[in-house]
Amino acid sequence: MDSIDPLWSVEDVADYLRVPVKTLYQWKWLGEGPPVRKIGRHLRYDPTKVRAWVAEEAA
Template identity: 80%
Template sequence: MSRFERLWSVEDVSAYLGVPVKTLYQWKWRGEGPPVRKLGRHLRYDPAKVRAWVDGLTEAA
C-alpha cells in the first residue's frame, strides 16, 4: 500500500466494484471477496489488494 493512500471504506469498494454494500458484508461473513480488515467497528480495504483481487478474478476466467 502506498504510504499516503488511504484505506477504502465499504462504500468506496462498493462503488469501485459496482456491487451493493450488502454484498461486501456477505462476502466478508462467508470468507469471500477482497481482503478486508476490521478497524474498531469499521471495515477497511487496502486499495492495492482490492485491485489485485480483481486482477486475479479476470486471470482465472
C-alpha cells in the same frame, strides 16, 4: 515521506466494484471477496489489495 493511499470504506469498494454494499458484507461473512480488515468497528480495505483481488478474479 512515502505517499500512502487512504484505506477504502465499504461504500468506496462497493462503488469501485459496482456491487451493493450488502454483497461486500456477505462476502466477508462467507470468507470471500477482497481482503478486508476491521479497524475499531469499521471495515476498511487497502486499495492496492482490492485492485490485486480484481485482477486475480479476472484471470
